[in-house]
Amino acid sequence: MVKLDTYKLYDRVVEVGRVVFIAYGPDRGKLAVIVDIIDQNRALIDGPASGVVRKEIGYKAINLTRFKLPIQKGICTKALKKVWAREKMEEKWAGTAWAKKLDSRQKREAMSDFDRFKVLKAKQARTRLINEEFNKLKASADSSKTSKKSKKAKK
Incomplete structure (x- = not known):
């Protein structure tokens, strides 16, 4: 019998600190971090390095990544920027197959x-x-x- 506490069904959940890729909207293609969860349909995000201002966004407009920053709920942008730099998120993201695929797609389109x-x-x-x-x-x-x-x- 499988123990439920050792079996992990999902590894990407909506939580504070989760790095997300914005799939739709004016900030499409940028990375941001979930700073707060508003309700079952929306979250408050902030993109310290990508230029995404703090705003609410629907879950349907974002894709969850495997990265999670160790932050507290409602962290300010200045502190989030420090954590982002300390965790080297730009380098981690650039090393993923997802980012490489997006980069090659942009090169092909150009x-x-x-x-x-x-x-x-x-x-x-x-x-x-x-x-x-x-x-x-x-x-x-x-x-x-x-x-x-x-x-x-x-x-």
């Missing part, structure tokens, strides 16, 4: 037509090299099979 063409040609060249090597290996494997069959036929 590409010009010629940049997209260069990427296309590079992918074609890479695929051509892979296929040539694969065909060489396939041919050598086929020739070794046929030589084994011919040896068996001679016996």
